[in-house]
Structure formats: C-alpha cells, structure tokens
Amino acid sequence: MNAEKSTRHSLRIALFGFGTVGQSVARILTELRPEGLELTQIFNRNVARKKVDWVGADVVWSEDADAVLNSGVDVVVELMGGLEPAGGWIERALKSGKSVVTANKKLIAYRGVELEKMAAEKGGHIKYGAAVAGGIPVIPGLEQGLAGDQVNRIEGILNGTCNFILSEMEQGADFNAVLAEAQKRGYAEADPTEDVGGFDARAKLAILMRLAMRVHVNPDEISPRPITAVAPIDFSYARDLGCTIRQISRAECVGGHVAASVGPSLVPLTSPIAWSRAMMNMVMLSGRFGGDVIFSGHGAGGSPTAVAVVSDLIALASGSRRVEIASERAAIGTESEVAHYIRFRVKDRPGIVADIAGALAKEKININAIVQKPGCPSDDLPFVVTVEPCKASALKRALDAIKQCDYLVEEPLDMQILSA
Amino acid sequence: MNAEKSTRHSLRIALFGFGTVGQSVARILTELRPEGLELTQIFNRNVARKKVDWVGADVVWSEDADAVLNSGVDVVVELMGGLEPAGGWIERALKSGKSVVTANKKLIAYRGVELEKMAAEKGGHIKYGAAVAGGIPVIPGLEQGLAGDQVNRIEGILNGTCNFILSEMEQGADFNAVLAEAQKRGYAEADPTEDVGGFDARAKLAILMRLAMRVHVNPDEISPRPITAVAPIDFSYARDLGCTIRQISRAECVGGHVAASVGPSLVPLTSPIAWSRAMMNMVMLSGRFGGDVIFSGHGAGGSPTAVAVVSDLIALASGSRRVEIASERAAIGTESEVAHYIRFRVKDRPGIVADIAGALAKEKININAIVQKPGCPSDDLPFVVTVEPCKASALKRALDAIKQCDYLVEEPLDMQILSA
Numbered sequence: 001m002n003a004e005k006s007t008r009h010s011l012r013i014a015l016f017g018f019g020t021v022g023q024s025v026a027r028i029l030t031e032l033r034p035e036g037l038e039l040t041q042i043f044n045r046n047v048a049r050k051k052v053d054w055v056g057a058d059v060v061w062s063e064d065a066d067a068v069l070n071s072g073v074d075v076v077v078e079l080m081g082g083l084e085p086a087g088g089w090i091e092r093a094l095k096s097g098k099s100v101v102t103a104n105k106k107l108i109a110y111r112g113v114e115l116e117k118m119a120a121e122k123g124g125h126i127k128y129g130a131a132v133a134g135g136i137p138v139i140p141g142l143e144q145g146l147a148g149d150q151v152n153r154i155e156g157i158l159n160g161t162c163n164f165i166l167s168e169m170e171q172g173a174d175f176n177a178v179l180a181e182a183q184k185r186g187y188a189e190a191d192p193t194e195d196v197g198g199f200d201a202r203a204k205l206a207i208l209m210r211l212a213m214r215v216h217v218n219p220d221e222i223s224p225r226p227i228t229a230v231a232p233i234d235f236s237y238a239r240d241l242g243c244t245i246r247q248i249s250r251a252e253c254v255g256g257h258v259a260a261s262v263g264p265s266l267v268p269l270t271s272p273i274a275w276s277r278a279m280m281n282m283v284m285l286s287g288r289f290g291g292d293v294i295f296s297g298h299g300a301g302g303s304p305t306a307v308a309v310v311s312d313l314i315a316l317a318s319g320s321r322r323v324e325i326a327s328e329r330a331a332i333g334t335e336s337e338v339a340h341y342i343r344f345r346v347k348d349r350p351g352i353v354a355d356i357a358g359a360l361a362k363e364k365i366n367i368n369a370i371v372q373k374p375g376c377p378s379d380d381l382p383f384v385v386t387v388e389p390c391k392a393s394a395l396k397r398a399l400d401a402i403k404q405c406d407y408l409v410e411e412p413l414d415m416q417i418l419s420a
Numbered sequence: 421m422n423a424e425k426s427t428r429h430s431l432r433i434a435l436f437g438f439g440t441v442g443q444s445v446a447r448i449l450t451e452l453r454p455e456g457l458e459l460t461q462i463f464n465r466n467v468a469r470k471k472v473d474w475v476g477a478d479v480v481w482s483e484d485a486d487a488v489l490n491s492g493v494d495v496v497v498e499l500m501g502g503l504e505p506a507g508g509w510i511e512r513a514l515k516s517g518k519s520v521v522t523a524n525k526k527l528i529a530y531r532g533v534e535l536e537k538m539a540a541e542k543g544g545h546i547k548y549g550a551a552v553a554g555g556i557p558v559i560p561g562l563e564q565g566l567a568g569d570q571v572n573r574i575e576g577i578l579n580g581t582c583n584f585i586l587s588e589m590e591q592g593a594d595f596n597a598v599l600a601e602a603q604k605r606g607y608a609e610a611d612p613t614e615d616v617g618g619f620d621a622r623a624k625l626a627i628l629m630r631l632a633m634r635v636h637v638n639p640d641e642i643s644p645r646p647i648t649a650v651a652p653i654d655f656s657y658a659r660d661l662g663c664t665i666r667q668i669s670r671a672e673c674v675g676g677h678v679a680a681s682v683g684p685s686l687v688p689l690t691s692p693i694a695w696s697r698a699m700m701n702m703v704m705l706s707g708r709f710g711g712d713v714i715f716s717g718h719g720a721g722g723s724p725t726a727v728a729v730v731s732d733l734i735a736l737a738s739g740s741r742r743v744e745i746a747s748e749r750a751a752i753g754t755e756s757e758v759a760h761y762i763r764f765r766v767k768d769r770p771g772i773v774a775d776i777a778g779a780l781a782k783e784k785i786n787i788n789a790i791v792q793k794p795g796c797p798s799d800d801l802p803f804v805v806t807v808e809p810c811k812a813s814a815l816k817r818a819l820d821a822i823k824q825c826d827y828l829v830e831e832p833l834d835m836q837i838l839s840a
Binding site (some may be wrong): 024028032034035121129135136137138139140141142143144146147148149150222225240272275287289290291293294295296297298303304306307308309310312313315318319321322323324326412 | 559707718723728733739823
C-alpha cells in the first residue's frame with residue numbers, strides 16, 4: 001500500500017480485463033460509488049474497441065500492462081483468467097506492495113498459497129471471493145463465519161454450465177442441442193472442455209478444500225469425469241431411482257485422509273442439491289459442530305461475479321483482513337465409499353447379468369438393484385446396476401474385467417449416487 | 421485492546437454465560453484450540469453448579485461480573501441475552517477498549533448502531549455473527565461478500581422454533597402437542613411468546629435490514645403476527661393451493677420506502693423456502709446485481725451458534741475488521757403489495773360469500789379463488805378466499821367490516837402468500 005492509503009484516501013483501482021465481468025465491475029463502481037474506491041485505470045488488449053463513455057472521463061484506458069503496474073494504483077483487479085500472463089502480473093503487483101482482487105480460480109487453485117505468502121511479505125492482500133461460485137459468498141462465509149468449525153465434507157454444484165446442460169437434459173433436451181444453446185447464450189466456451197470435462201469445477205473444489213478442510217491439494221490429483229457420457233436414458237433410470245443427475249464436486253476428510261471427486265452423479269430428489277437448476281451453483285458444507293450449511297445462488301455471469309469482486313474491494317477499503325486459515329499439504333490419499341450407478345449398453349444374450357454379477361462379486365461389491373426398462377432394442381439394450389457403497393478402485397477393477405466381454409456396445413457409464 | 425494484543429499474544433476471552441451456547445463455545449475452544457485465542461474467565465450466576473473440569477485448570481470461574489470486566493481480558497463474549505444487564509456489561513467492556521462478541525439479537529436490533537459507534541471510539545470491535553441464523557454465516561456473508569450489491573428484498577425463516585412447529589403441523593401434528601414437544605426438547609421456552617409471537621424473528625429481521633438494505637429501523641415498528649392462529653385445516657387448504665405454511669420474515673425496499681412483516685405465510689412448494697424443515701433457518705437475499713442468494717442451515721442450537729461465536733473470535737484474532745456498512749434511519753413507511761390467504765370460519769347461511777366479496781370489492785381488492793372443502797359442519801364451516809396482491813391496510817379495512825357480521829365463528833386468519 002502506498003502512503004495515500006494510510007491517510008484514508010480512496011483506493012485507486014486498476015481493472016485488468018474489460019470483458020463481461022470487468023464491465024459489470026465498472027458498472028457497479030460507477031453506479032453505487034462505494035466509499036473509498038476509485039476506478040482509475042482499465043487495461044485490455046486492443047483497448048480502443050472496448051472504450052465506453054459511462055465510466056468517467058478521469059479513467060485512463062491502456063493496453064500497456066507494464067505502465068499500469070508501474071503506476072500508483074493501490075489495487076489490481078485481475079479478470080483475465082488463466083495462469084499466464086495473469087500470474088506474472090499479479091506477482092508483480094504483490095511484490096510492489098499492491099493488493100490484488102481476482103476471480104481467477106485456476107491461478108488460485110494452483111498458486112493461491114504462494115501468492116498469499118507473497119502478499120503478506122509486502123503488506124498487501126490478495127482476495128478472491130469471486131473465484132468460487134461467483135455471486136454466492138461462500139469464500140467470505142467460510143473464512144469469516146465457519147472458521148470456528150471443522151468442515152469434514154463438501155458437496156456442491158460448482159459449474160453453472162454443466163448444471164444448465166444437465167437440468168435442461170432432465171427436461172428432455174439433447175446434450176448437443178443444449179450445449180449449442182449454452183454456447184449461443186455465452187454460458188459455454190467454443191471449446192467446452194474446461195466446463196464439461198470437470199476441470200473448472202475441480203479448481204474450485206481445490207480452493208474450497210483449502211479454506212474449508214484446511215488441506216492444500218494439487219488440483220491435478222483430482223481426476224474429473226466428463227458429463228458428456230450422460231445419455232437421456234440415464235435421466236429416465238435416475239428418475240426411477242428417485243434421483244436426478246448433476247455434476248457434483250465432492251470432497252471428504254475420512255480419518256485424516258482426503259478424498260475428492262468431480263463428475264456427473266445421481267442426486268436424490270429429496271436432497272437440496274437437486275433443487276439447483278439452470279446456471280445456479282450450490283455448496284453444502286458439513287461441519288463437525290455446526291452441521292450442514294448450504295449456500296445457493298448465481299455462480300457465474302457478469303453481475304453476480306462483479307458483486308463478489310466489488311465486495312472484496314469494499315472489504316479492502318474497510319481495512320478488513322483475510323482470516324488466515326492455515327492449510328497443510330495433502331495428497332488425495334483415499335476414496336469415499338459411496339454407492340454407484342452403472343449403466344451398460346449391451347447386445348443382449350443369456351448370461352450377461354450373471355457375468356456382471358460375478359465380476360462385481362469377485363471385488364466384494366454388493367449389488368443393490370438391477371433395473372431394465374422394457375421396449376429397448378435387443379442389439380443395444382441399456383440397463384442399470386446399482387451397487388452399495390464401495391471403493392471406486394474396486395469398482396474400476398470389476399468394470400475393467402467386464403469391459404473385456406464382447407457383449408458391450410459401449411463403455412459402461414459409472415456415476416456416484418449421493419446419499420439423501 | 422491492551423498492549424499484549426499488539427505484541428501478538430493470544431486474545432484473553434471472558435465468557436459471560438455458561439448455558440448451552442456458552443458450553444459449546446468452551447468446548448470448541450478447548451478441542452480445536454484455534455490459534456490466538458485463550459479462554460481465561462467464565463462468568464455465570466451461581467457459578468459453582470456450572471463448573472466443569474474439561475475447560476482447563478487456568479480458567480477462572482466467577483459470579484462477579486464487575487471483577488471480570490475490570491480484569492485484563494481482551495474480549496467479552498456475551499451469551500446471556502436480553503437488553504439488561506447484558507447491555508450494561510457490553511457498554512462497560514467497549515468503553516474500556518475491549519472487544520465484544522455477542523449472540524444477543526435483541527440488544528443488537530435495538531442498540532447495534534450505538535454500540536458499534538461506542539466500540540469504534542475506543543478502538544475495540546463488536547461482532548455478532550451469531551445473532552441471526554446461528555450457524556449460518558449470513559452476517560459475514562452480507563458484510564464481506566454482498567457489500568458490493570444493493571439488496572432490495574429479504575425473505576426468510578429466522579426462527580427455528582416456529583419452523584419446527586409448523587413443519588410438524590404440516591405432517592399432521594397438533595399445535596399444542598408439538599409446542600409441548602418443542603419445550604421438552606429445549607427448542608422453545610416455557611413462555612413461548614418471543615418465538616411464536618414473532619418477536620424473536622423481527623429482531624433478527626431488523627438486523628438483516630440494516631446490513632443488507634442499509635436501513636436502520638426500530639424493531640417495534642414491525643408488527644408481528646403470531647403463528648398460534650394457524651389450524652390444521654389451513655395446511656390442508658395450503659396444500660390445495662400448492663403451498664405450505666411457514667413463519668416468514670420479509671422486508672422490501674420499494675421506491676426508497678421500506679416494508680417489513682413477520683408472520684405465518686403461505687409458501688409455494690416450488691420455492692426454496694418451503695424446503696426448510698424442523699429447526700432449519702433459511703435466508704434469501706435478492707440483490708439488484710447478484711440476483712437471489714440463499715443461505716440455509718441450523719439457525720439455533722448450542723453448537724451451530726457457538727461456531728458463529730468462535731468464528732467471530734478467530735476473525736478478531738486475525739485482525740479482520742467489520743466492513744462498515746453505513747445505514748440510514750428509516751421508518752417502516754410502506755407496505756408490500758402481496759397476495760393474501762384469508763380463512764373464515766362461519767355459521768353457514770345464504771349470502772356470506774356475497775357479503776365478503778362485497779367488502780373486498782369496496783376496497784378494490786380482487787378475489788383470486790374461493791375454496792371450500794366438502795364435509796365440514798355447517799355451524800363451523802371453514803373456507804378460504806385468496807386475493808390478488810393488495811395492501812395489507814386495505815385488506816384490514818375490508819376484514820374489519822366483515823368482522824361486524826354475525827356469521828363469523830372466529831376472527832378470520834389472514835396470511836401473506838409468497839410469490840413462487
């Protein structure tokens with residue numbers, strides 16, 4: 001912080017990135033004029049085509065990141081995303097004692113601990129309330145309101161795009177059609193892999209694990225399963241089982257070990273998580289003392305994300321400090337034992353069920369139900385086996401054995417079933 | 421703060437009140453040993469009968485409030501409740517530069533602004549995350565995560581006792597039986613007026629209005645309606661209308677004016693608020709920029725409330741500051757225009773419906789539906805009229821006129837209907 005701050009002048013803010021979120025941040029700062037905050041610079045590539053007249057004549061527009069970083073701003077708001085060049089800019093800002101507010105989940109998931117240390121060394125702060133679940137105050141809620149608990153489970157819907165796709169499919173839409181619709185509406189990128197592949201959600205899960213469970217994990221150790229394999233028939237079977245399907249991010253502390261997963265999962269219709277539709281996000285935190293706490297709202301979108309960014313700025317201007325939550329390095333060292341749904345597509349012939357049952361029995365996995373809808377073609381017959389809580393690794397061995405058989409039309413789809 | 425704090429010694433904590441919440445606070449401090457916090461004194465009346473051996477031998481037990489306040493503690497944790505003597509103790513603590521953490525919703529609703537000013541003058545802090553919705557971090561979420569938005573509506577379930585009673589009645593239980601059960605379980609006081617009368621909820625609503633809508637209202641201006649008038653037949657009619665019944669606290673900013681109400685209301689089954697069962701609390705905040713944000717969890721009980729208290733202590737120890745949210749004095753100056761459910765009990769005779777319809781028409785209130793279940797005795801016939809959104813004052817005038825009629829067996833029950 002420079003000298004002006006201590007005499008209670010306004011914090012001078014440089015906005016890096018004038019896309020949807022950046023514009024919403026500028027809009028809120030301009031319309032609400034929160035005390036103690038002054039937007040002074042906006043950086044964007046090809047800035048000329050971004051210029052708008054409503055942000056005030058004093059704001060300097062620039063496409064020279066160095067010049068903005070070397071200027072007298074107090075806070076850099078980074079909304080470019082990605083590891084680089086955003087990471088380098090943030091590092092330079094922190095090393096010169098500036099504070100940083102960012103919505104960059106990837107950077108915080110991979111380098112958050114290091115950047116927080118860097119900030120503390122120079123007396124600055126890095127805040128990232130917008131990095132997880134956009135407009136829902138999960139991060140401030142965790143840091144300021146649940147620090148006194150011991151959170152041992154996180155379950156949630158952390159990716160709005162997947163939730164939009166799956167809740168539309170629940171109503172009968174086709175995956176490709178709804179993905180195209182999401183892209184048209186700006187909910188999904190041209191390359192949707194980050195979202196539908198689960199990479200976006202796992203970065204957010206890693207951040208929540210650090211703040212809630214105080215474990216510092218490498219996001220790469222969480223293997224996400226894509227939602228692309230979910231077919232309309234799965235929603236039909238899920239409904240028969242009293243469930244729907246959502247992309248679920250889940251982490252658990254079991255006897256000092258840490259389990260984490262991201263992927264499409266069956267959610268009982270009686271669970272609050274099933275209520276989440278369209279672009280909504282939801283996070284359920286289970287604490288040893290406080291029980292379940294649920295946060296829900298708009299996880300993404302320009303305005304909700306901007307609310308989180310501006311709230312972080314207001315907190316900085318108020319002299320509010322992050323509650324230091326110490327975390328320990330941890331490996332994803334264990335597996336949750338949860339129930340599973342496995343959907344097969346087979347060329348029908350006698351003995352298939354016996355074969356599958358045998359492979360599961362060999363791994364000591366108990367079958368809970370076998371469900372088959374009538375009226376499907378016998379050369380591409382879908383049916384579902386649900387199994388009682390078991391380790392994913394044991395199930396994988398059983399499925400690997402089954403995959404050798406010639407009756408499979410495609411790879412079995414394996415999804416966790418959340419408990420009600 | 422005394423000199424020790426600045427040299428980063430632990431904050432010395434005095435606990436005022438060793439009831440359910442106080443014991444849970446001591447339990448968490450003893451088991452989790454959060455860095456920077458040291459429980460040094462426990463005050464309670466007749467302290468001898470409260471003593472436990474698990475809090476550590478160094479802790480001083482006392483029934484002399486003055487001695488504890490005059491000692492070198494840094495933070496007073498006030499868990500006695502009520503305006504006095506708690507208010508006087510808190511005042512003395514703040515005036516001597518100590519900080520205060522309290523769960524006292526009544527005191528904060530009536531005197532929060534004054535006490536915050538008092539704290540600021542001496543460099544101390546007053547934090548009250550536990551005052552609303554116990555274990556759910558609504559207050560830190562609002563202060564730290566939604567300060568960048570403009571919240572224009574609050575709807576929620578702020579009293580666990582009423583929610584327990586009404587969600588049990590939804591399942592067929594009788595009011596008096598379930599109230600007795602709540603008292604047995606310690607959910608309700610011997611005199612349940614604060615809870616069932618809506619006084620507890622209105623204090624919490626006033627606190628939320630200040631932090632979320634930045635209006636400083638006198639809680640006495642919110643006239644709560646008790647849940648005692650709700651009968652089993654109302655749940656039956658509510659179900660026919662696609663709704664259930666909950667005690668709802670609601671506030672709204674309409675064109676610069678403030679409306680607020682507390683009372684039993686019809687909640688559409690499709691609304692997230694209808695999900696709240698048993699002792700759960702739920703708060704839905706609607707922001708101009710961020711849309712709806714929902715918080716849900718255990719609103720009361722020793723451990724959840726203690727989590728909020730300990731989280732406030734951890735925030736104090738981290739040097740985190742409250743985000744100053746300036747509020748303006750405001751009168752409850754307007755009414756929300758919402759739909760209403762009115763249940764009559766009448767001695768049946770021709771012309772009643774015409775009579776009621778006429779009284780409503782005179783106040784320009786549109787009837788939406790008239791519902792009457794078959795099979796009820798004609799000398800105590802319940803039936804329901806729902807009306808389109810209208811002002812409560814106009815409806816009251818219409819009902820006052822209807823009350824003059826000799827066919828009423830009891831006063832009509834008027835409940836708001838939340839929109840879906």
